[in-house]
Amino acid sequence: MRLSFEGFFAEYHDEMAPRRPRPQQIGATQAPEFVSEELKSVQLAGLDARFELEDVRVCSASLLKVDAGSGRVGRVHLKDVDLDESKLRAVDFVDVIAERIDAANGDWGGAQLRRTLFSDARLTGLSFAEARITEVSFKACKLDYANFRHSEIERVSFEDCVLTGADFQGASIKATVFSRCQLVEVDFSKAAMSLVDLRGSELRLAGSVLGLRGAIIDPLQLMELSRTLAQELGIAVEDA
Numbered sequence: 651m652r653l654s655f656e657g658f659f660a661e662y663h664d665e666m667a668p669r670r671p672r673p674q675q676i677g678a679t680q681a682p683e684f685v686s687e688e689l690k691s692v693q694l695a696g697l698d699a700r701f702e703l704e705d706v707r708v709c710s711a712s713l714l715k716v717d718a719g720s721g722r723v724g725r726v727h728l729k730d731v732d733l734d735e736s737k738l739r740a741v742d743f744v745d746v747i748a749e750r751i752d753a754a755n756g757d758w759g760g761a762q763l764r765r766t767l768f769s770d771a772r773l774t775g776l777s778f779a780e781a782r783i784t785e786v787s788f789k790a791c792k793l794d795y796a797n798f799r800h801s802e803i804e805r806v807s808f809e810d811c812v813l814t815g816a817d818f819q820g821a822s823i824k825a826t827v828f829s830r831c832q833l834v835e836v837d838f839s840k841a842a843m844s845l846v847d848l849r850g851s852e853l854r855l856a857g858s859v860l861g862l863r864g865a866i867i868d869p870l871q872l873m874e875l876s877r878t879l880a881q882e883l884g885i886a887v888e889d890a
Contacts, residue, residue, distance in 0.1 A: 676847050677807035677827035680765050680785045682745040684725040697721060819857065838862060858882060
């Protein structure tokens with residue numbers, strides 16, 4: 651087969667040209683891996699320490715103030731479950747749908763959450779301190795005053811959530827999106843961010859604006875943060 655000089659050069663150039671890395675996706679990319687209709691429906695009155703809850707559907711259960719650390723929840727659909735003031739430290743959630751649950755003022759510190767969906771959930775004041783949260787979606791959730799201090803958050807989506815007063819101090823946040831959220835008086839001080847998309851959310855910070863290093867914001871958010879940023883950098887802005 652004959653190959654022209656131009657064709658040879660073009661083929662050689664294509665082979666030698668550096669390949670562009672694929673853009674990293676931001677936000678949750680994996681959904682819980684189960685079919686809700688195939689799960690067994692069970693009644694739940696309480697939980698013991700180191701419990702295991704798997705392959706079940708739980709609806710309209712009251713687990714108010716339950717204290718059961720180091721448990722495992724896998725391939726479970728929770729719907730209208732009251733977990734108010736629950737203590738589930740170091741709990742392991744894998745492939746879970748939590749729909750309209752109430753876990754306000756609970757302590758889930760050190761939890762591990764993977765491929766989990768929270769929708770229309772009341773999580774006000776819930777502690778996720780030092781938790782590891784990966785491939786998780788929060789949709790239309792109340793997360794005001796939630797505690798994410800020193801947690802590891804990667805590939806997470808917050809959509810239409812209220813996060814007023816939420817605390818992300820010292821958290822590691824990667825490839826995460828906050829879409830149409832209320833981020834009012836939120837503290838990102840000393841957070842480590844990489845590819846964190848805040849565009850389109852209401853953004854007013856309680857802590858240092860320098861905690862946003864590594865975030866993506868829109869021009870309007872930049873204008874609203876500019877005065878605070880100037881103050882932190884020691885820049886005086888005065889009329890001529």
